[in-house]
Amino acid sequence: MVSNEFAIAIMAAGKGTRLKSKHPKVLHEIGGRALLLHVIAAAETVVRADHIFCIIGHESDRVRTAVAATGVQFVLQPEQRGTGHALQMLKADFELSGRPIPQHLLVLSGDVPLIRPETIAAVRDTHLREHAAMTILTAVPADPTGYGRVLRASADKPEVTAIVEQKSLRSDQLSAPEINSGIYCFETAALFARINALTTNNTHGEFYLTDIAAMLVAEGKRVVAIKADSVDEVLGANTIAEMMHLDAAMRLSTAHRLMAQGVTIFRPETCVIDAHVTVGPDTIIEPYVQLLGNTHIGSDSRIRSYSVIQNSRLGDNVLVRNGCILDTSEVANNAILGPYAHLRPESRIGEAAHIGNFVETKKTIIGRGSKANHLSYLGDAVIGDGVNIGAGAITCNYDGVHKHPTIIGDGAFIGSDSTLVAPVTIGAGSYIAAGSSITEEVPEGALALGRSRQTTKPGWVAARKAAAKQNTNS
Template sequence: VVWVEQNNPQGTGHAVQLAAPFVDKNSSVLILVGDAPLIEFDDLQKLTQYKQAVLSAEMQNPFGYGRIIKNSENQIEAIVEEKDASQQQKQISEINSGIILAESENLQSWIQQIDNNNAQGEYYLTDVIGLGFKNNQPFSAVTVRDNRSIKGINDRVQLSECETILQTKYRKHLMLSGVSMPHPKTVEIRGQLTCGQDIEIDTGVIFEGDNEIADNVSIGAYSIIKNCKLGKNTRIAPHSMLENVITKGDCDIGPFARLRPGTVIGEKAKVGNFVETKKTTIGYNSKASHLTYLGDSEIGDNVNIGAGTITCNYDGVNKFKTIIEDDVFIGSDTQLVAPVTVGKGATIGAGTTLTKNAESGKLTLSRARQKTIDGWQKPKKQ
């Protein structure tokens, strides 16, 4: 790739004058515009079937665009810019998209012959079209399939309009491919989204990055899914946020769950409301139903983690790992101070602060002895 900088912008023709010497004379040159991101591959492919051609469009309101002037044989004689057009020429509805295909040898010759004797004092690339006609090598006009594809961006309003067009196109393709969206206008796809069949995406869901969603997945309202791979029959309740997460399938997440990078959720597992995970693997049929933080953890199969459980993985300098083996029951309000391992089939009593490994198949708890004080009275306000 050769980059050529136009330090002193003097029009589109001037830009091509600077770049033309770097192009092989025996090739074809496709000139694109940098402010029209919606152009479709099929239109460009159709353009390349011609020796020399201009991508055009029929506009109900052609204001602001260069008009394509044709002769009786449908050959392009010239392209006249809006500011240079006569009142009669302004009535023409076929406009120039700015995208041109030309033979390199012709282009390099003609581009040096253009001048800036026009209303804007610029070198117009479109003047090359007239030179082609005068040299008996006229350009053909190839009409785009969808006029919206050549829409240019000059400000943030137009940027938003183009984004809306692109999002509508994405959503339509997904719905025709087996995805249900009750309110499609509210769904945002900011990256690549690959979907299976019979997927349900509710209101306000945002996809970011590269996401892959298998069959029969449902995603609740106002969830954010970023760089995730969701297995078959994954169910995500509303207001959940997943980033760099893998689900093995047939699992439940949310509502209000936050799954951070490195989280892997096994089949039949559940991560409920107000649960946060990070670099954590949760095994088959294991559950953390509510109000829990699981960081740097390996959790086996058939594990139940009570509300308020926290893996204390950070000592202020380093991160440490918590390992919870199969068939473990963790009581509510437990703190697991890593590095620590809870053996297979162990039970951890509610309110425990676990600082040492818990033995398999046994009950482990650390808790201050409960006392009832006889004769105690509430203090009275003085």
């Protein structure tokens, strides 16, 4: 395929008034990503990113910024005057920029996030095979009422005779099952030769791209249709409720994909799993787990209920007990977390390490086999192998202005309720006595105590009670 044979235009200019939201419609998220990013990802499987043209309008700067990293091109539609008007802007952009005009143009909607790469490729291939001037992707919902219908010459042939809006259907056409998805492929020369002939002679006063089909049919040009395998993949979202329907469908599809790859997911309908999460075989996901963003979990692991894992990478045979929160962290093979552990960004938990209940880490490296099992805070720390962190121990990393590091050598023992005031280094194999406040370097193999001397006064309680009683009686 030559480089300029195909391009894709994505309609992304609309406001989405019925969402009742101040945010651009195509930037609303399902499956952990903006609607438009899902569509771009599908389009990129068919053409290179620089052959994808996002037609933007409402909040155009925000939309451009949100998807700029994909490398797609942008075309501005300052006034949103319909789908036909959007492609008029694209035609004008080609002419003004001097870009080579592609032989074929595939048109997608930026608010149809479930469209599959296989379906886009099928539209392209049908368009080429049928030598069509226009190819229309259709779907057959359980109830087509309210949708524009695609009428064929006969049920077993691809030729289309018309696209008719619901209100214009004759009584003998009401049972027509196929709806227009708004996804098309055009012979670009045929499209651009007619695009400026569109009129706004309709109820909404807009330029409709569907009118191109009528022009082509009237001129004897070939217009064909292809059905999508699933109606869900061509549905857009005009309300928050509809968007959540698509979100549920995408997440359930993701769960089914993972289960087909050997992952056990108990009650998948209760889990929130983003579309780009990957999980290795023989891992078990319990109910009410959230796996978000660019998260990867290895094989033979178990994620127990109510844990939330975001943008993190977990190795094989990892156990995440109930209620843990992980954000932008790494966990090596055979580690155990929780219950209720909190790994904040840049935490790296070593192989076979244990991070227990109500332990919080931040920007901290935990070495192989090290343990912090209870009620600790470990921030801006590098902790070696085989270290034991007692209950309630904390690193005091912040002086009110700057963060400071704590370094703990291999095999050190940090007693319960110890306070390590950074910057400080605890040598390998050293012991910190429980309840100590450590402010100076501790050499290897040393015992450090940093607590006040205990004073004990035998009989003090009885004497105090007797004195209190005497005062009461006097």
